[in-house]
Amino acid sequence: MARLAWLIPLFPLASYAVLIFRGRALGDRAPFVAIGAMALSALVAWGVFVEQVLGAESFVWRAAWAVGGQRVITVGYTVDHLSAITVAMITLVGGLIFVYSVGYMGGDPYTPRFFAFLSLFCAGMLTMVLANSFLLMLIGWEVIGLCSYLLIGFYFRRRSANMAQMKAFLTTRVGDTLMLIGIMALFWQFGTVDYHAVFEAVQRGAKEAAAVVRLGPWEVPLVTLTALLVFGGPIGKSGQFPLHVWLPDAMEGPTPVSALIHAATMVAAGVYLVGRAYPLFFYTPHHEALTVVAWVGTVTALLAALMAVAQDDIKRILAYSTISQLGFMMAGLGVLGYTAGLFHLLTHAFFKALLFLAAGSVIHAVHTNNIKEMGGLWRPMPVTFGTFLAGFLALAGVFPFSGFWSKDEILLEAYHHEPAVYTVLTAAAFLTALYMSRLVAYAFFGPYRGPAHPEPDPWLPEDYARAGLYRPHGYHGSAEPHESPPVMTVPLVVLALLAFGAGFVAVPGTGPEGGSWIHHFLKFKGFEAAGIQAPSFSWPLALRSLGVVLAGMAVAWVVYGLEWVRSDQVRAWAGPAYGFLRNRMYIDTLYGWVFVRGGLALAAGLWWFDRHVVDGLVNLVGWTTVLTSRLHRLVDTYVVDGLVNLVGWATRGLGLLLQPLQTGRAYNYILVAAAGLAVLVVVSLWRL
Amino acid sequence: MIGLAHYLVLSSLLFGLGLFGVLTRRNAVAILMGIELMLNAANVNFVAFTRFVDPTFVRGHIAALVVITLAACEAVVGLALVINAYRHLETVNVDQVDLLKG
Amino acid sequence: MNAEALAFYTLAAMVLAGGGLVVLSRNLVHAAVSLVPTLLGVAGLYVLLHAEFVTAIQILIYVGAITVLILFVILLTEGATGLRVRQRNEQVPLAFVVCGALVLLLWGVLLRVPWGPPAGPMPAYNPGAVGRSFLLPYVLAFEVISLVILASLVGAIVIARREE
Numbered sequence: 026m027a028r029l030a031w032l033i034p035l036f037p038l039a040s041y042a043v044l045i046f047r048g049r050a051l052g053d054r055a056p057f058v059a060i061g062a063m064a065l066s067a068l069v070a071w072g073v074f075v076e077q078v079l080g081a082e083s084f085v086w087r088a089a090w091a092v093g094g095q096r097v098i099t100v101g102y103t104v105d106h107l108s109a110i111t112v113a114m115i116t117l118v119g120g121l122i123f124v125y126s127v128g129y130m131g132g133d134p135y136t137p138r139f140f141a142f143l144s145l146f147c148a149g150m151l152t153m154v155l156a157n158s159f160l161l162m163l164i165g166w167e168v169i170g171l172c173s174y175l176l177i178g179f180y181f182r183r184r185s186a187n188m189a190q191m192k193a194f195l196t197t198r199v200g201d202t203l204m205l206i207g208i209m210a211l212f213w214q215f216g217t218v219d220y221h222a223v224f225e226a227v228q229r230g231a232k233e234a235a236a237v238v239r240l241g242p243w244e245v246p247l248v249t250l251t252a253l254l255v256f257g258g259p260i261g262k263s264g265q266f267p268l269h270v271w272l273p274d275a276m277e278g279p280t281p282v283s284a285l286i287h288a289a290t291m292v293a294a295g296v297y298l299v300g301r302a303y304p305l306f307f308y309t310p311h312h313e314a315l316t317v318v319a320w321v322g323t324v325t326a327l328l329a330a331l332m333a334v335a336q337d338d339i340k341r342i343l344a345y346s347t348i349s350q351l352g353f354m355m356a357g358l359g360v361l362g363y364t365a366g367l368f369h370l371l372t373h374a375f376f377k378a379l380l381f382l383a384a385g386s387v388i389h390a391v392h393t394n395n396i397k398e399m400g401g402l403w404r405p406m407p408v409t410f411g412t413f414l415a416g417f418l419a420l421a422g423v424f425p426f427s428g429f430w431s432k433d434e435i436l437l438e439a440y441h442h443e444p445a446v447y448t449v450l451t452a453a454a455f456l457t458a459l460y461m462s463r464l465v466a467y468a469f470f471g472p473y474r475g476p477a478h479p480e481p482d483p484w485l486p487e488d489y490a491r492a493g494l495y496r497p498h499g500y501h502g503s504a505e506p507h508e509s510p511p512v513m514t515v516p517l518v519v520l521a522l523l524a525f526g527a528g529f530v531a532v533p534g535t536g537p538e539g540g541s542w543i544h545h546f547l548k549f550k551g552f553e554a555a556g557i558q559a560p561s562f563s564w565p566l567a568l569r570s571l572g573v574v575l576a577g578m579a580v581a582w583v584v585y586g587l588e589w590v591r592s593d594q595v596r597a598w599a600g601p602a603y604g605f606l607r608n609r610m611y612i613d614t615l616y617g618w619v620f621v622r623g624g625l626a627l628a629a630g631l632w633w634f635d636r637h638v639v640d641g642l643v644n645l646v647g648w649t650t651v652l653t654s655r656l657h658r659l660v661d662t663y664v665v666d667g668l669v670n671l672v673g674w675a676t677r678g679l680g681l682l683l684q685p686l687q688t689g690r691a692y693n694y695i696l697v698a699a700a701g702l703a704v705l706v707v708v709s710l711w712r713l
Numbered sequence: 714m715i716g717l718a719h720y721l722v723l724s725s726l727l728f729g730l731g732l733f734g735v736l737t738r739r740n741a742v743a744i745l746m747g748i749e750l751m752l753n754a755a756n757v758n759f760v761a762f763t764r765f766v767d768p769t770f771v772r773g774h775i776a777a778l779v780v781i782t783l784a785a786c787e788a789v790v791g792l793a794l795v796i797n798a799y800r801h802l803e804t805v806n807v808d809q810v811d812l813l814k815g
Numbered sequence: 816m817n818a819e820a821l822a823f824y825t826l827a828a829m830v831l832a833g834g835g836l837v838v839l840s841r842n843l844v845h846a847a848v849s850l851v852p853t854l855l856g857v858a859g860l861y862v863l864l865h866a867e868f869v870t871a872i873q874i875l876i877y878v879g880a881i882t883v884l885i886l887f888v889i890l891l892t893e894g895a896t897g898l899r900v901r902q903r904n905e906q907v908p909l910a911f912v913v914c915g916a917l918v919l920l921l922w923g924v925l926l927r928v929p930w931g932p933p934a935g936p937m938p939a940y941n942p943g944a945v946g947r948s949f950l951l952p953y954v955l956a957f958e959v960i961s962l963v964i965l966a967s968l969v970g971a972i973v974i975a976r977r978e979e
Contacts, residue, residue, distance in 0.1 A: 690808050692744075696736050696906055699913045706920035715823045717930040720860070722922060723827045727834050727853075729918035734838035736910035737903050742888055743843055746850060749881065750834050753857045756869075764864040768935050770948040775956065777869050778945070781876050782960050786967035788881045792888045793975035799892040800977075808904060 026072040027084035027104040033073070033112055034151035034165075036066040041145040048137025055137035056127045059144045063123050066151070067116035074113035077106055078546070085221065087157050096216045101157040103220065106546055107367065111154045111297055114371050117523075118289040118378045119147045121516040125382050126281040128512035129389065139179060143285065146172035150290040154297060159208045159218040159255075162301075166204075166258065166294060170197055173291050177278040189274035196271040200261020207254030211305075214247065224304035228551070231308035252305045252314035255298075256321075263295025264348045265355060266325040270613050272348055276340040276394075280385030283340060287347045288378035293370055296354045300367045303358070307551050312361070316443075319359020323446045323453075326352030330456035334463070335606035338394045339384050342464050346420060347377055349453060353435050360446055361557055362438030363549040368531060369431035376419035376428055376524035382517055383413035386509040387468060396467040403469040408514045410469050412521040417465050419524040421458040422574050424567075427528030433567050434531060441560040451573055458577025466585035533562045720761035728754035739806040741795045745788060752784050822863060830856035841902055847885045854878045868942040 040062030048055045077083075087101030123143060130136050149172060153165025178190030212218050215226045227248060236247040259265065264272035272292070276283055286292060299306065299318060306314040326349045333345035350373050357366030386409040391399055403410040419428035432454065439447035508514070529535070536545035544559060552559070583589050596603050608614065688694075727750055734747025756777040763773030799805050833853030840846040854877040861870040938944035949957045 690904075692736050692738075692807065692904060692906065692910075695732075696910055696913060699732055699736065699910075699917055703913060703917045703920055706917065706924060710920060710923050714817075715820050715863070716932070718926060719823060719827075720864070721925045721930075723830065723860075725918050725921040725925070726831055727857075728921075729914045730831070730834040730838050732917065733910055733914040736914065737838075737907045739902055739904050740843060740900075742885060742892070743846060743902065746837050746846060746885060749850065749877070750837060750853065753854065753877075756873075757857060757860055760861055760864045760866045760869055763866070764937065765930060765933050768937055770952055771866075771938060771941070771944045772948065772953070774866050774869050774941075774945050775948055775953050777866070778872060778949075779956055779960050781869075781872055782964060785876050785881060786963055788884055789971045790967045790974065792884055793971040795888055796891060796975050805892050806900070 026069070026076045027081060028086070029069050030073050030084075030102050030104045030112075030155055031086070032069050033066050033116070033155060034148045036062040036069075037144040037148035037151065041141050041148060044137050044141035044144060048141055051137060053136075056123070056130075056140050059140040060120065060123045060127070062144060063116060063120040063147065066147070067113075067120050070109075070112040070116040070151075073104055074109045077104070077109040085157055087219070096212075098160060098217075099158055099219055100161055102155040103157045104155070107297075107300060108154050110371065110547065111293075112151055114374050115147065115150055115154065115289045115293070118374050118520070119143075119150075119285065121519055122281050122284050122289065122378060122382065125284075125385070125513050125516040126279075128510050129281055129385055130279065135179070139176075139279070142172050142175045142179070143281070146176065146285060146290055150294060153294055156220075158220060159211060159223070159302075162298065163205065163208060166201070166262070166298075169262070169291055169294055170194065170201065173197070173275070173286060176282040176286075177275045179278050179282065183277065186277040189271075189277035193271040193275050196268050197261040200257045200259070200268055203254050203257025204259075204261075207251050207257065210247075210251045210254060214251065220301065224302075227305055227308045231310075246310050246313075248305075249309040249314050252302075252309055253317060255302060255305065256314065256318060259295030259299050259355070260321065261295070262298075263292045263351045263355070264325075265295070265321050265351065266328055267612065269325060269329065269348045270616060273341050273344040276338070276344055280340070280381060280388060283344070284378045284381035284385070287344065287381055288374040292347060292351055293374060296351060296358070296366065296370045299355065299358050300363065300370075303363055303549055304551060306358075307549070307555075315359045315361065317359070319356050319439075319443060319446055322352045322355025322357070322359055323449045324352070325349070326356060326453040327449050327456075330453045330460065332606055333460040334456060335603055336460075337397055339387065339396050339399075339464065339468060340381070340394055342396070342460060343377070343380055343384060346380075346457065346461065347373075349457060350377070350420070353432060353450065353453070356446055356450060357435035357438060360435075360439045360442040361552070362435055362442075362559075363552070364544050364547045364559065365431065365434035365438045367547055368543050369435055372419065372427035372431040372524070372527050375520055375527050376416045376426075379412060379517060379520035379524050380416040380420065382513070382520065383409050383416060386513055386517065387413070389509055389513070396464055398474055399468040400471045401469070401473040406508045408508060408517065412514075412517040413469070414465070415521040415524050417461050419528075421461050421578065422454060422570065424571055425528065426525055427523075429567075429571070430528035430531035433562075433570055436570050437560050437563065437566055440566060451570065454570060455573045455577040458574040459581045462578045462581030463585045466581060470586060717761055717765040720757060720765075724754040724757040724761070727751075727757070739808055741798070741805045741807050741810075742792070744807065745791050745795075749784060749788070752780055756780055819863065822859070826856045826859040826863070829853070830860070843889050843902070844886070847882065847889055850882050850885070851878055854882065865937040866941065868945045 037059075040059045043058055044051070044055055051058060083103070083105030085101065085103050087099040089097050090100040091098040123140070126139070126143065130139055133139065145168065149165045149168030151165070153162050153169060156162040156165060174190050174194040177193050178186045180186045208218060211223055215223050217223060217226075230248060237244045238247050238250050239245075240250075261268045272287075275286055278286070306312070306318060309315070329345045329348035329352060333342050333349065336342045336345060350369070354366045354369045354373070357369055359366075386406065387399065387402060388394055390402070390406055390409075393399070415426070419426035422429045422432040436447060436450055436454070439450055530542045530546075531544075533541055535542040540559075540561070548559075584591075584595060605611070731747045731750030731752075731754060734750060735744050738744050738747060759773040759777045759780070761773075763771055767773075795805050798810055802810060804810065829852050833849045833851070833856060836849035837846045837853060840849060854873065858870045858873040858878070861867075861873060
């Protein structure tokens with residue numbers, strides 16, 4: 026089965042090719058091409074995964090791609106525990122999102138294009154996961170970036186979507202560029218970009234004195250610098266502080282895209298890469314690259330959770346929660362919790378996809394993103410409510426939902442290896458419970474606060490009008506919230522089951538020697554050699570984090586559910602802090618000023634320079650040229666023309682003189698040539 | 714003992730014959746035949762020099778083969794021209810093909 | 816006179832006699848047919864010079880293809896090549912003088928040089944040597960000549976095609 030793994034990214038790619046060329050002709054059948062491809066892909070992926078679970082050896086296939094002297098760049102794929110479980114997750118979640126999209130995008134005239142991009146998105150992600158080298162990974166990585174750009178700006182007539190797609194692309198590009206430099210540095214150091222060879226070289230290098238690069242006053246070990254450059258990519262793609270700004274804006278895309286970006290593909294890529302390149306980070310002196318990863322993740326987790334508390338847009342809250350959870354994953358990987366971080370990636374994929382799809386279902390029903398205009402939705406939308414609740418409990422980390430197990434793993438690792446991280450992450454967990462409870466309380470409980478006659482979306486593209494559709498994604502003509510069709514709710518239910526149950530693989534005792542299965546399946550081999558023990562599950566810690574979560578939910582319930590304390594009082598009391606958080610800590614504003622305005626100002630300055638200095642010079646040159654040419658004309662008329670005429674007359678005279686020699690018969694000329702040759706021979710003989 | 718000089722003398726004679734043909738014939742096909750003789754003379758020189766002076770890479774043979782190929786190309790195009798000229802002008806004598814003469 | 820000399824002089828006689836006929840014959844068909852012994856003689860000289868591959872090509876292309884082509888054209892243009900058409904132009908004496916002078920002068924040059932004996936051993940397997948040489952140091956010449964063949968093919972077809 027592992028030998029068939031190359032098929033996994035190929036099916037979605039083929040579907041992309043079909044849809045991009047024939048999508049219009051396929052029309053309503055277009056989604057089935059994409060879903061069929063994804064199903065085949067999932068079939069192979071789960072085959073590979075099951076085989077790995079049953080104990081198959083990891084498998085690497087590679088072929089030479091480019092050869093330059095001693096250095097060979099290979100292309101191929103890797104099947105091991107990590108990639109197998111990740112592709113299984115991606116194809117499953119991706120497939121469910123595809124199915125859901127059929128309902129969500131129903132009636133949209135651009136559905137084929139949408140599914141084409143989704144397919145390419147998944148193909149890129151699967152390539153990235155299965156790649157055997159940094160270079161092939163980079164290719165998949167860039168495809169993901171491109172598709173995120175295309176999909177975030179799917180409603181391309183909406184200006185905010187255009188801005189968001191550019192923001193996403195440019196922000197991630199900052200990280201990608203760093204990563205590209207890092208990969209070049211790897212190639213320069215080791216002469217290869219193969220994972221296996223690079224990691225072996227790094228491991229070997231860890232035993233020797235590290236080469237040092239001098240950066241200003243600091244001396245940084247080369248391998249650490251390389252690892253951190255490579256980490257630049259995950260910072261951008263996985264929305265880590267300070268490059269997280271694009272992720273909330275990515276909500277401009279259709280909701281299934283948000284789900285895909287936030288769960289199965291884009292942001293998972295960064296975390297997966299850190300997991301895949303774990304030896305590169307681990308074998309730096311004193312694991313210092315991992316420490317950086319841990320703290321970046323921790324800071325991200327806390328800041329994003331804070332910002333989420335003050336948002337009103339349901340998708341935006343979820344986006345910040347994604348950033349926060351990605352921070353958890355990075356922190357988990359950083360504090361030597363290899364299993365914990367990657368396990369959280371998997372469970373998070375399930376419950377975050379679920380939350381987004383359920384949020385899409387809500388938006389679908391009430392035609393607004395603002396949670397303050399919702400309320401009481403549990404009654405008309407029981408399935409959506411139930412599944413959202415499952416996702417919420419999993420995200421908050423309530424026993425025994427999957428999020429509890431994976432988040433607890435991270436906290437456990439942090440507690441053992443980096444207590445400061447543990448403290449901050451606990452605060453973030455508290456905030457997570459708080460803002461998610463707030464969201465649930467606003468959206469699903471209390472009275473319905475929605476407008477009786479919702480305004481049509483201001484961005485409603487004229488294409489929809491042209492297609493005879495007043496409103497995209499299934500408008501039913503009534504302002505009453507209603508449950509979504511089964512094509513949307515069934516994926517929700519499946520994901521809800523996964524969000525509930527996926528955590529049980531981490532229950533102690535499911536694996537050998539009293540450990541958990543996931544610890545047995547996903548483990549980093551370097552830990553054993555370095556003598557690092559994974560801490561075993563401890564009930565006191567678990568209860569403590571559960572208590573924190575319940576406290577967060579209780580606080581939220583007091584304020585937003587029971588309204589013992591009015592939320593506007595809290596807001597008035599918090600004052601500037603609230604504004605600070607609501608405006609996303611002014612980070613976006615700062616970037617807007619420094620990079621966007623700065624860039625524009627630079628451009629304006631350059632324009633001014635161009636206009637006044639360069640143009641002045643050019644004009645000067647122009648005037649000089651005009652003057653010179655006037656002078657030149659005089660000379661030309663009388664001197665040059667005279668000479669030219671003279672030459673003409675002379676030529677004509679000579680021609681008349683030589684005309685008889687021009688017989689027009691080739692053999693005459695050849696005779697002359699032969700005679701000339703004879704003369705040359707005579708001359709050379711004479712000189713000999 | 715046959716030395717290089719023998720071959721050179723022979724090839725120069727053949728070259729002279731070819732040149733004479735080229736110079737005296739009126740018919741384009743015949744001129745072409747003269748050119749072929751000259752090319753053969755040159756080829757004999759190439760191969761002979763390979764044998765007697767420098768057999769490295771048998772470069773003389775390479776040159777001879779290139780010349781043979783070129784001769785074939787030249788014959789093909791030349792003869793195509795002759796046929797075309799004959800079709801239009803009812804002659805293949807080079808001194809009568811003078812459309813371009815002013 | 817050893818066997819090699821005997822062969823050389825026989826072949827030389829064949830070449831020169833054939834060449835003379837090619838140049839002098841009034842009947843163009845005879846001239847074209849006389850090309851055959853000339854070219855075969857040259858091929859024989861190649862054998863003496865240990866150039867077996869060139870010999871084969873000489874026979875295949877010159878004797879087999881070019882001569883036949885020339886004969887075809889002569890027959891196709893019968894109206895212009897017939898016996899009643901004058902085949903010589905007016906510069907025969909002058910050409911004779913120039914050619915004779917050129918040949919004599921060439922002898923003057925090449926007989927002054929003290930040419931040495933055969934240099935070094937020839938490659939054991941001549942076609943192999945030619946092939947290696949063509950595909951290693953002279954690959955550019957090889958490619959260029961291939962292009963020339965292609966171009967002349969196309970050109971010949973375009974030129975000789977009967978216009979509609």
